[in-house]
Amino acid sequence: MSVTIKDVAVRANVSPSTVSRVISNNPRISDATKERVRAAMAELNYQPNLIARSLTNKSTKTLGLLLPGSNSDLLLNPFFVQIMRGISSYAKSKGYYILFTHVDSDEEEVDVLSNLVGSQWVDGIILTTVKDNDKSIAYLKANNHPFVVIGRPDDDMHTYWVDNDNINAMFNVVDMLIKKGNKKIGFIGGAHEFKVTKNRLLGYLKALKANNIKVDLNLIYEKDYSEEAAYEASKEIINYLIPDAIVTTDDLIAFGVQRALIENKLDTVSLVGFNNTVLSRYKVPSITSVDINAEKLGIFATKLLINQIEKIPILTNSYIINTKLIERDSTK
Amino acid sequence: MSVTIKDVAVRANVSPSTVSRVISNNPRISDATKERVRAAMAELNYQPNLIARSLTNKSTKTLGLLLPGSNSDLLLNPFFVQIMRGISSYAKSKGYYILFTHVDSDEEEVDVLSNLVGSQWVDGIILTTVKDNDKSIAYLKANNHPFVVIGRPDDDMHTYWVDNDNINAMFNVVDMLIKKGNKKIGFIGGAHEFKVTKNRLLGYLKALKANNIKVDLNLIYEKDYSEEAAYEASKEIINYLIPDAIVTTDDLIAFGVQRALIENKLDTVSLVGFNNTVLSRYKVPSITSVDINAEKLGIFATKLLINQIEKIPILTNSYIINTKLIERDSTK
DNA sequence: GTGAAAGCGCTAACAC
DNA sequence: GTGTTAGCGCTTTCAC
Numbered sequence: 142m143s144v145t146i147k148d149v150a151v152r153a154n155v156s157p158s159t160v161s162r163v164i165s166n167n168p169r170i171s172d173a174t175k176e177r178v179r180a181a182m183a184e185l186n187y188q189p190n191l192i193a194r195s196l197t198n199k200s201t202k203t204l205g206l207l208l209p210g211s212n213s214d215l216l217l218n219p220f221f222v223q224i225m226r227g228i229s230s231y232a233k234s235k236g237y238y239i240l241f242t243h244v245d246s247d248e249e250e251v252d253v254l255s256n257l258v259g260s261q262w263v264d265g266i267i268l269t270t271v272k273d274n275d276k277s278i279a280y281l282k283a284n285n286h287p288f289v290v291i292g293r294p295d296d297d298m299h300t301y302w303v304d305n306d307n308i309n310a311m312f313n314v315v316d317m318l319i320k321k322g323n324k325k326i327g328f329i330g331g332a333h334e335f336k337v338t339k340n341r342l343l344g345y346l347k348a349l350k351a352n353n354i355k356v357d358l359n360l361i362y363e364k365d366y367s368e369e370a371a372y373e374a375s376k377e378i379i380n381y382l383i384p385d386a387i388v389t390t391d392d393l394i395a396f397g398v399q400r401a402l403i404e405n406k407l408d409t410v411s412l413v414g415f416n417n418t419v420l421s422r423y424k425v426p427s428i429t430s431v432d433i434n435a436e437k438l439g440i441f442a443t444k445l446l447i448n449q450i451e452k453i454p455i456l457t458n459s460y461i462i463n464t465k466l467i468e469r470d471s472t473k
Numbered sequence: 474m475s476v477t478i479k480d481v482a483v484r485a486n487v488s489p490s491t492v493s494r495v496i497s498n499n500p501r502i503s504d505a506t507k508e509r510v511r512a513a514m515a516e517l518n519y520q521p522n523l524i525a526r527s528l529t530n531k532s533t534k535t536l537g538l539l540l541p542g543s544n545s546d547l548l549l550n551p552f553f554v555q556i557m558r559g560i561s562s563y564a565k566s567k568g569y570y571i572l573f574t575h576v577d578s579d580e581e582e583v584d585v586l587s588n589l590v591g592s593q594w595v596d597g598i599i600l601t602t603v604k605d606n607d608k609s610i611a612y613l614k615a616n617n618h619p620f621v622v623i624g625r626p627d628d629d630m631h632t633y634w635v636d637n638d639n640i641n642a643m644f645n646v647v648d649m650l651i652k653k654g655n656k657k658i659g660f661i662g663g664a665h666e667f668k669v670t671k672n673r674l675l676g677y678l679k680a681l682k683a684n685n686i687k688v689d690l691n692l693i694y695e696k697d698y699s700e701e702a703a704y705e706a707s708k709e710i711i712n713y714l715i716p717d718a719i720v721t722t723d724d725l726i727a728f729g730v731q732r733a734l735i736e737n738k739l740d741t742v743s744l745v746g747f748n749n750t751v752l753s754r755y756k757v758p759s760i761t762s763v764d765i766n767a768e769k770l771g772i773f774a775t776k777l778l779i780n781q782i783e784k785i786p787i788l789t790n791s792y793i794i795n796t797k798l799i800e801r802d803s804t805k
Numbered sequence: 806g807t808g809a810a811a812g813c814g815c816t817a818a819c820a821c
Numbered sequence: 822g823t824g825t826t827a828g829c830g831c832t833t834t835c836a837c
Contacts, residue, residue, distance in 0.1 A: 143593070145814055156824045161816055169822055188591030192527045193814035196829050201524060203572070208561075222554060229540075229575045238594065240535070240570050243561045259520030261475070261830095262570065368755050393751075400755055419725075420752065423700050423732055477830055488808045493832055501806055525830035528813050593814095 144185045153181035164189060204232055204446060205263035206241040207253065207277070209270050218366070218393060220416045220435040221269070224291065227439025228267060235447050237264075251280050258286045265446045267291070271302075271336045289446040291438055292336050293459075301449055303442045303460045305433045307337055310464040311344025312351075314388055314413050314431060318472065319352045323385035323411055327360040327378045329371050329398060330390040338363055341390045341415070360384060371397025379405055386411035386472070392418040395428050399471070412471040426470035434462050476517045485513035496521060536564060536778060537595035538573040539585065539609070541602050550698070550725060552748045552767040553601070556623065559771020560599060567779050569596075583612050590618045597778045599623070603634075603668045621778040623770055624668050625791075633781055635774045635792045637765045639669055642796040643676030644683075646720055646745050646763060650804065651684045655717035655743055659692040659710045661703050661730060662722040670695055673722045673747070692716060703729025711737055718743035718804070724750040727760050731803070744803040758802035766794045 146164075150157045155174060162170050163178040170178075181187075195201045206228060208221070225241075232239050240263055244250045254277055257263050264287065268277055271292035278300065281288040289301040318326055328345045330338040342363070349356055359381050364370035371394040378384060379401065387402075387410060389395045395414030402410050414421050414430035421428040441460040448455045482489045487506060494502050495510040502510075513519075527533045538560060540553070557573075564571050572595055576582045586609055589595050596619065600609055603624035610632065613620040621633040650658055660677045662670040674695070681688055691713050696702035703726040710716060711733065719734075719742060721727045727746030734742050746753050749764035773792040780787045 146816095147814080157814090158816075158825080159823060162823085165816085167822095171822060174822080188587075190814050191592035191594055192524060192533060193829090194816080195524045196528050196814080196831090197816045199829075219551070225573075226575060229573065230577075233574065238572050238574070240572050241557075241561065242565065242570070243558060245562075255520070260523035262523050368751065372755075396752065396755060400757060403757055419700065420728065423704075423728060425732060425735055478832095479830080489831080490809080490833075491807060494807085497832085503806060506806080522830050525813090526832080528815090528830080529832045531813075 143190075144187050145190065146187075148185055149178065149181045149187050152185060153178045199261075200264050200450075201238075201262060202236055203238040203240050203263050204228075204443070205254075205257045205266045206239050207250065207266065207268055208241060208243050210243060210245040218391065218416065219418045220433065223435035224269065224439040224442075227436035228443045229439075230436075231440045231443040232447075235443075237443075237447060247276065250277050254280055258284060264450045265289070267442055267446060272334050273336070273339075287446060287449045289442045289449070291442050293340070294336075297459065299458070301445045301458050303438050303445065303462060305438070305464045306461050307340035308344040308347065310415075310431050310433075310466075311341040311388065311390075312348045313344075313466060315345050315348035316351065317466065318386045318388070318411060318413070319348065319354065321411075321473070324354060325357070325360065325382060325384045325386075326354075327375075327384045327387040328362065328389075329374045329378075329387060329394050330363045331366040331394070333363040338390055345388060366391060366393060368393050368397040368400075371395070372401050374398075375401035379407070383407065384410060386413070388413045389415060391415050392421045392428065392430055395421065395430070395471075396424070399424060399428065409473070411473055414471075417465075417467055422467075422469065424471075429469045429472040430467050432465040432467055434464065437462050475522075476519050477522065478519075480517055481510065481513045481519050484517060485510045531593070532596050532782075533570075533594060534568055535570040535572050535595050536560075536775070537586075537589045537598045538571050539582070539598065539600055540573060540575050542575060542577045550723065550748070551750045552765065555767035556601065556771040556774075559768035559773075560775045561771075562768075563772045563775040564779070567775075569775075569779060579608065582609050586612055590616060596782045597621070599774055599778060604666050605668070619778060619781045621774045621781070623774050625672070626668075629791065631790070633777045633790050635770050635777065635794060637770070637796045638793050639672035640676040640679065642747075642763050642765075642798075643673040643720065643722075644680045645676075645798060647677050647680035648683065649798070650718045650720070650743060650745070651680065651686065653743075653805070656686060657689070657692065657714060657716045657718075658686075659707075659716045659719040660694065660721075661706050661710075661719060661726050662695045663698040663726070665695040670722055677720060698723060698725060700725050700729040700732075703727070704733050706730075707733035711739070715739065716742055718745070720745045721747060723747050724753045724760065724762055727753065727762070727803075728756070731756060731760065741805070743805055746803075749797075749799055754799075754801065756803075761801045761804040762799050764797040764799055766796065769794050 146157045146160045149160045160178055163175050242253055244253055266288040268290040271290050271294050278294055293304040294300045294302050362374035375398045387398050392414035414428045417430040417432035421430045478489045478492045481492045492510055495507050561571055574585055576585055598620040600622040603622050603626050625636040626632045626634055694706040707730045719730050724746035746760045746762035749762040753760040753762045
């Protein structure tokens with residue numbers, strides 16, 4: 142059928158092992174035979190069968206990427222695609238493939254992992270969300286399988302992870318708003334089970350405290366990552382009081398807030414998004430947002446994982462990716 | 474190291490081949506031994522090594538997914554993620570994995586394909602864009618490798634593909650607008666090299682013709698898939714004349730148009746997007762758009778591909794996925 | 806109904 | 822420097 146190492150060997154009048162050595166560029170092969178073998182490979186249009194190689198090497202040069210399920214708008218968020226782009230490009234540069242799977246439910250997640258890992262399909266796993274007491278993390282640790290998570294895990298000293306400094310990023314947003322004179326600041330975040338939400342909320346609280354502003358629980362909402370839920374939450378806040386500003390944990394959420402603000406003609410209320418998606422810039426008014434460098438998150442996560450797999454000594458088990466506040470018209 | 478078929482065999486006091494037969498549920502194995510083997514597998518927590526299986530079976534149960542490069546906002550478009558979700562969920566239901574790669578340039582595309590195919594990593598390929606004289610399609614055909622494309626290819630009788638009826642979908646949009654009294658209708662599309670753009674333009678032209686409206690080339694723009702480019706194009710159209718309506722080939726483009734319209738206080742101009750992304754619904758005014766059923770595109774593409782790989786007789790080499798016009802406030 | 810043996814395409818230890 | 826050989830973990834033909 143397709144041409145194998147044996148065919149090349151016959152053609153070049155050498156043994157299969159010699160061909161293999163030429164492929165891996167083994168220095169002990171004479172230049173003459175190298176030439177001959179390479180010529181044979183070219184003539185026969187030979188391409189190594191990576192499956193066979195994987196079997197002997199016990200390594201597939203493939204990374205598994207677990208994406209969250211379809212129960213929220215989370216995946217529709219462009220920042221996921223940016224992360225994927227980062228992962229894909231770094232992986233490619235290091236000769237790795239990416240296998241991806243959606244996970245529909247929490248229970249399923251460990252099953253899927255167990256398949257991927259147990260079947261020896263992947264050399265490592267990239268997790269894209271982190272929860273408290275994350276089952277997937279627990280499973281991978283128990284099985285001692287290389288993995289990296291995007292987001293800060295509970296056991297941040299003994300896990301490979303990348304994340305933004307979400308506490309600080311949100312602290313800066315809120316602090317900036319307060320310095321500009323805003324006092325009554327609402328917070329609308331995604332589901333509380335996600336670490337991101339939790340940490341951004343922490344940053345919010347920290348900033349209030351640092352500026353001696355009392356926390357008002359009626360101004361704090363944590364729902365799911367949808368435009369609609371955010372819209373509803375904003376209306377509740379507005380009914381309670383007219384805030385000076387509303388901060389959110391995602392642009393999609395900010396879009397929902399903006400809709401509510403516009404509907405209620407509240408053009409004095411400041412608004413801040415997160416993740417700096419393409420559209421935040423083009424909204425009217427354009428929305429101030431925090432650029433989280435999603436592509437970089439993907440790149441460094443993959444780097445951490447590949448170093449781990451290839452046992453390349455690394456100085457750190459994590460990277461904090463810098464964020465950048467992009468001020469636009471929605472904050473005065 | 475990890476537990477293999479041999480370990481199970483020893484434990485269950487049978488030969489490896491028997492274990493293999495139990496795994497594949499071979500009917501000639503007695504229920505008693507089946508039981509025994511299954512028990513052994515459970516006790517040892519055995520999971521088949523898929524790499525080894527792939528080597529013997531000459532099938533990896535993995536599909537390669539090629540995504541467009543980073544030179545446009547195309548990939549940031551939520552509809553891509555929806556397609557991926559469709560692909561992933563159907564593939565999963567049939568026991569297939571998905572390997573994905575970004576392609577940065579056209580030249581690179583064939584290289585990447587040749588790697589994927591030649592290395593025998595994937596059983597089939599999913600192409601997500603189609604161009605005229607598509608090199609990738611040519612390569613896959615030449616190598617006789619199973620593939621499917623999302624979008625209608627040149628040789629639509631001898632290629633597996635899924636697509637919307639883009640000509641008709643756009644025809645209906647424009648026809649509807651004309652029936653409502655709009656006459657001067659602008660068209661802003663993505664890059665002309667993409668078949669999608671071409672076909673939607675065709676539908677636009679067809680509708681004008683059917684209604685005896687003369688084509689005005691000053692109202693037709695084909696740029697790239699970006700908000701910004703669309704915004705600029707709209708301004709040029711507005712400078713030329715105030716249109717009754719503007720149709721676009723993508724919501725992202727429509728967003729750019731809307732920004733230009735709002736800036737110029739042109740609230741009488743109708744606007745239609747495409748792909749019905751989440752945000753079109755929440756824009757102010759909400760944007761009429763065409764739902765292309767992206768997830769379904771992914772599902773049926775994968776179905777076509779897997780049937781082909783497994784040599785399941787199929788009645789058709791393509792599916793036309795229905796579209797649905799979602800009327801909102803942007804069209805009067 | 807079950808076992809023995811060969812082979813998928815590659816790599817690597819061991820010879821010479 | 823190069824060849825021989827065994828083996829990665831599985832499936833499958835051929836025996837019995």
